[in-house]
Amino acid sequence: MEMNSFFPLFGGVRHYAWGETASADAVPYIAKLLGVDAGAEPWAELWLGAHPSLPSEVIVDGVRQPLGAAISAQPAEWLGAAAMAALTPPQLSFLFKVLACSHPLSIQSHPDAASAKVLHATKPQLYPDANDKTEVMIALEPFEALAGFRNLQMIRRDLAAVTAFGSLTEAWRTGTDAAGLKGLCAALFAMEDAPRQTMLSAALAEVSAPGRKRNPAEELFVRLGEEYPGDRGTFFAFLLNQITLQPGQALFLAPNTPHAYQRGAGIECMTNSDNVIRAGLTPKAVDVETLMDTLNFRDVGATLVEPVREKRGAGTVERYVLPTPKFQLAFYRDAPCAVEELGEAIGVFLVVSGRVALAVDGRPQAEAGMGTAWVRPAALRNATVTPLEPGTLVAWAMPNF
Numbered sequence: 572m573e574m575n576s577f578f579p580l581f582g583g584v585r586h587y588a589w590g591e592t593a594s595a596d597a598v599p600y601i602a603k604l605l606g607v608d609a610g611a612e613p614w615a616e617l618w619l620g621a622h623p624s625l626p627s628e629v630i631v632d633g634v635r636q637p638l639g640a641a642i643s644a645q646p647a648e649w650l651g652a653a654a655m656a657a658l659t660p661p662q663l664s665f666l667f668k669v670l671a672c673s674h675p676l677s678i679q680s681h682p683d684a685a686s687a688k689v690l691h692a693t694k695p696q697l698y699p700d701a702n703d704k705t706e707v708m709i710a711l712e713p714f715e716a717l718a719g720f721r722n723l724q725m726i727r728r729d730l731a732a733v734t735a736f737g738s739l740t741e742a743w744r745t746g747t748d749a750a751g752l753k754g755l756c757a758a759l760f761a762m763e764d765a766p767r768q769t770m771l772s773a774a775l776a777e778v779s780a781p782g783r784k785r786n787p788a789e790e791l792f793v794r795l796g797e798e799y800p801g802d803r804g805t806f807f808a809f810l811l812n813q814i815t816l817q818p819g820q821a822l823f824l825a826p827n828t829p830h831a832y833q834r835g836a837g838i839e840c841m842t843n844s845d846n847v848i849r850a851g852l853t854p855k856a857v858d859v860e861t862l863m864d865t866l867n868f869r870d871v872g873a874t875l876v877e878p879v880r881e882k883r884g885a886g887t888v889e890r891y892v893l894p895t896p897k898f899q900l901a902f903y904r905d906a907p908c909a910v911e912e913l914g915e916a917i918g919v920f921l922v923v924s925g926r927v928a929l930a931v932d933g934r935p936q937a938e939a940g941m942g943t944a945w946v947r948p949a950a951l952r953n954a955t956v957t958p959l960e961p962g963t964l965v966a967w968a969m970p971n972f
């Protein structure tokens with residue numbers, strides 16, 4: 572099969588309830604990106620990758636097929652030598668998504684490599700694959716998220732201001748740093764449903780009282796409490812950092828870091844995994860035992876990443892080099908790209924806005940409009956992606972082996 576070309580890639584859409592729904596004055600980000608009618612469904616995620624839960628499709632020799640199947644047939648030509656050496660069996664090492672939410676996602680973390688293997692073997696109904704999950708979120712518009720534990724002293728100060736939390740066991744008031752945080756979470760998860768809901772309802776009534784001067788954690792607690800009354804995830808309003816990413820800013824989430832996206836649209840990239848350990852704000856199963864075993868209670872704070880920016884012509888190239896070999900990203904804003912600068916590796920790109928011309932060996936292959944995604948196989952060496960109009964943004968994901 573001739574590999575000297577770009578291949579159009581067709582992603583799948585997830586319509587999770589927390590996604591964006593069309594309203595009189597707003598079209599969901601993903602429906603607008605794809606240029607399709609939004610209907611009444613919520614639009615949550617567009618998946619571009621080879622994960623078996625929702626594989627994207629590629630057209631090879633006129634045959635539409637799952638990307639993973641095409642890669643398996645000719646792994647060296649698609650993936651390149653470095654990925655072939657790094658991964659057994661050879662496979663796409665990342666999953667690229669567009670994510671848009673107007674409601675909070677569940678409070679969650681993702682397993683590291685060692686626990687993913689054990690979890691997939693022992694609880695396959697909760698953990699669909701044996702891969703670790705590391706992820707990054709790059710904002711396309713202001714994006715609100717909760718990520719990483721707050722400083723324990725600040726958490727204690729805010730909890731102490733709410734009388735209703737006095738019914739939580741005293742255990743969490745002792746212990747420093749990691750032990751203190753772990754003790755606090757253990758005390759919350761150890762409570763029976765009825766007393767926990769009573770405590771959370773009383774706290775919500777107390778904090779929402781008219782005239783109370785609420786701190787940011789209390790504001791969030793009220794917002795989450797209105798949407799998920801009695802859910803233990805609402806308590807995490809006091810535990811996690813509140814972050815607003817500006818467009819182009821990235822939040823890197825190592826495995827075992829607690830987080831919850833709140834509102835906005837962004838590009839997400841992750842290792843090829845759908846393993847989610849849930850802690851609350853969800854009707855799905857909350858796996859308390861696994862959470863307590865795996866959550867990182869040591870490192871507080873969230874890891875924000877600024878790209879390395881390089882001016883090119885009228886535009887810029889922004890590279891997100893991350894502490895994982897399995898993926899990195901590059902945003903080309905009004906800037907041309909020659910694929911050899913990305914190394915001899917597979918790349919997936921999405922035209923986020925505007926329009927580009929694709930050329931191979933100096934000859935035009937296609938024009939690609941907003942919302943289209945493409946794969947560059949490693950075997951494609953002499954090819955370019957050139958913006959055709961101002962405001963063009965092309966987002967690339969590729970491995971970094």
Ligand SMILES: [Zn+2]
Nearest residue numbers: 679681706830
């Ligand atoms: Zn996540």
